[in-house]
Every structure is written in C-alpha cells, then in structure tokens.
Amino acid sequence: MQMTKDTHQPSAKALSWTRYWRSGFQNTCFFADKAFSVESDWQAYFSTAATGTKIIDLATGNGAVAWIAAAVARDSNRDVAIVGVDFADINPGDVATVDAELLPRVTFVGSTDLAELPFSDAEFDFASSQFGFEYAQESAALLELKRVLKPGGKVRFLIHASEGAVHEASTQRLRRARLMLESGQIIPLLEELAKASSNGSAPRITKVQKRISAKVDLVGRKFKQLPADDLVFELCREAKMFVTAVGQVPAAELSARVRYLAEEVRAYTLRLNAMQQAARNAGQMQGMCQSADVLGFTLSNYEAYYVDNQQVGWIFLSQIP
Numbered sequence: 670m671q672m673t674k675d676t677h678q679p680s681a682k683a684l685s686w687t688r689y690w691r692s693g694f695q696n697t698c699f700f701a702d703k704a705f706s707v708e709s710d711w712q713a714y715f716s717t718a719a720t721g722t723k724i725i726d727l728a729t730g731n732g733a734v735a736w737i738a739a740a741v742a743r744d745s746n747r748d749v750a751i752v753g754v755d756f757a758d759i760n761p762g763d764v765a766t767v768d769a770e771l772l773p774r775v776t777f778v779g780s781t782d783l784a785e786l787p788f789s790d791a792e793f794d795f796a797s798s799q800f801g802f803e804y805a806q807e808s809a810a811l812l813e814l815k816r817v818l819k820p821g822g823k824v825r826f827l828i829h830a831s832e833g834a835v836h837e838a839s840t841q842r843l844r845r846a847r848l849m850l851e852s853g854q855i856i857p858l859l860e861e862l863a864k865a866s867s868n869g870s871a872p873r874i875t876k877v878q879k880r881i882s883a884k885v886d887l888v889g890r891k892f893k894q895l896p897a898d899d900l901v902f903e904l905c906r907e908a909k910m911f912v913t914a915v916g917q918v919p920a921a922e923l924s925a926r927v928r929y930l931a932e933e934v935r936a937y938t939l940r941l942n943a944m945q946q947a948a949r950n951a952g953q954m955q956g957m958c959q960s961a962d963v964l965g966f967t968l969s970n971y972e973a974y975y976v977d978n979q980q981v982g983w984i985f986l987s988q989i990p
C-alpha cells in the first residue's frame with residue numbers, strides 16, 4: 670500500500686466534513702428524524718471476506734461501515750485488512766466510540782479524494798461505501814476503484830436517492846439552515862448583537878436584544894411541529910442565551926461564539942447541499958451501472974433500498990471480471 674497523502678489544500682466541502690466527524694458523529698444514516706440501521710446487510714456482505722482479503726471502505730467518515738467489517742472479521746476469527754478513506758481529515762479512532770479490540774483492524778487514510786487513491790493496483794478484494802461514493806466525481810472514482818480492485822473484486826455501495834423520505838427531510842433541513850443565515854434572521858442578528866456589545870452601545874444592544882427575542886418567538890411558532898433537536902431550535906436556544914449573556918460575558922467571548930455558530934451553520938449547509946447534489950434518481954443509477962461496465966466492471970446493477978417501507982437509498986452492486 671502506498672500511503673502518500675494528498676497535499677492539496679482542503680476544500681471548504683472537505684473542511685465541513687472534517688468538522689462533522691471531529692465532533693464525534695458516528696455516521697449519517699438518518700431517516701427523516703430518526704436513525705436507521707443497515708448493519709445486518711453490511712454484515713452479510715462482509716461475511717464472505719476470507720482470511721487474507723482486503724476491504725476498502727470509500728468515503729468512510731468516522732468508519733461506520735469499516736467498523737462493521739472489522740467486527741465481522743473478529744467474530745469469525747478471520748484476518749481481514751480494512752482500509753477506510755475519506756477526503757475529510759479523519760481520525761475515527763480518536764472520536765468514535767468503538768470497541769478497542771477493533772482499532773488495530775482498520776487503517777484510516779484521510780485527506781484523500783476517491784479520484785486519487787494512494788494504493789497499488791489490484792490491492793483490494795472488496796469495496797464498500799455508505800452514502801459516500803456518490804459525492805465524488807463518478808467516472809474518475811470508478812476508474813480508480815477499478816484500478817485498486819483485484820480481478821474478482823466485489824463492490825457494494827449504499828447511495829443517496831433523490832426521492833424518498835431521507836432526501837425530503839434533508840431538503841427541508843437545508844432550507845431552514847439557509848433561512849437562518851439570511852439577513853434579519855438569527856445568525857445575522859447574533860452577529861449584530863456581538864458587534865453592538867463590542868462597541869458598548871447600550872441602546873443598540875437593547876434594540877437588537879428585542880429583535881432577537883421576537884425572532885426566537887416567531888421561529889418557535891413557525892416551526893413548532895418539528896422535533897426539538899432541529900437546528901432552528903438549537904439556534905433559538907443559543908440566541909436566548911446570548912440575549913441574557915450580554916454584559917455578563919466579555920464581548921470578545923460573545924463574538925468568538927457567534928463566529929463559531931455561524932461557521933457551524935455554514936458547514937451544515939455545505940454538507941446538506943453536497944448531499945442533495947450527490948443523490949441519484951433511477952435513471953442516474955442506470956447510467957452509473959453502464960459507466961461502470963464500460964470502464965471494466967461487470968454485472969453492475971442497482972435496486973431501491975427500503976427501511977420501514979420507505980426508500981432510503983439505492984444499492985449498487987458490481988464486480989471486476
């Protein structure tokens with residue numbers, strides 16, 4: 670395995686994912702507003718990996734799927750090497766709550782685009798990806814995957830669908846997050862409050878405090894049907910704290926916290942926007958199968974993937990002849 674890292678500057682997109690994974694999230698499998706598990710299907714896929722084989726998990730994040738592969742290998746007493754790659758600067762061993770026994774079974778390689786894999790030709794027997802492969806440039810990533818897989822190598826991806834409940838939920842989330850950044854909304858109002866607090870202008874501070882309180886009430890009423898953990902409510906809670914913190918907390922501290930919040934919301938919108946762009950419809954899945962077979966894969970096919978009778982994605986299956 671060549672382990673040379675990409676030395677390009679990380680893009681804003683990659684940084685937005687680095688933020689996400691470093692804050693300790695385990696995966697991105699959510700269905701509307703509840704988490705869903707796809708573990709048993711991954712276990713079935715990895716159960717055919719014999720001792721001596723190598724698995725690559727593409728766009729691995731905090732290694733949700735890589736850890737499943739590691740647990741399957743451990744439980745079946747097989748020596749299987751697992752590598753997780755991602756273009757975010759990941760370090761899942763530090764942040765993920767994982768059984769310590771699994772740590773030595775997985776190698777993570779961050780800051781790596783799927784279109785430029787730092788591995789030798791024909792190194793891997795299995796490839797997996799969960800809501801990840803589709804974020805990369807498709808034909809470049811397929812070509813790289815073809816190169817690093819051995820003859821007979823197998824591929825299984827779970828891919829975002831551009832219809833269905835997950836897509837709809839993320840579209841709504843994105844809309845709300847963008848709204849919070851618009852002029853007159855919570856983030857700009859908090860920025861205004863931080864500025865007024867730095868300038869020490871009491872009438873200005875009071876005026877902005879009132880506007881924020883009114884906005885929080887309005888947002889609370891407008892979105893009252895949403896689950897309590899939605900971003901808009903988190904921002905409302907923060908906004909209320911700011912209103913009372915002015916004068917008690919140093920202005921520089923307030924400004925730093927507002928900057929952090931604004932960056933978090935922007936990173937969130939970048940990730941959701943990337944997810945929207947990555948999502949595929951049936952025609953695009955068909956096109957991906959055709960491209961894969963043209964590029965040297967064989968028997969590429971796809972099917973809708975359901976959880977609780979709702980489509981949460983597509984399964985893409987393929988192999989190297």
Ligand SMILES: C[S@@+](CC[C@H](N)C(=O)[O-])C[C@H]1O[C@@H](n2cnc3c(N)ncnc32)[C@H](O)[C@@H]1O
Binds near residue numbers: 728782784800
């Ligand atoms: C929705 S997350 C999925 C992560 C993980 N597979 C999971 O199920 O939790 C998408 C991941 O794709 C990664 N990603 C996006 N574009 C990429 C690219 N071009 N090359 C490598 N990784 C990429 C992101 O950094 C992010 O970690």
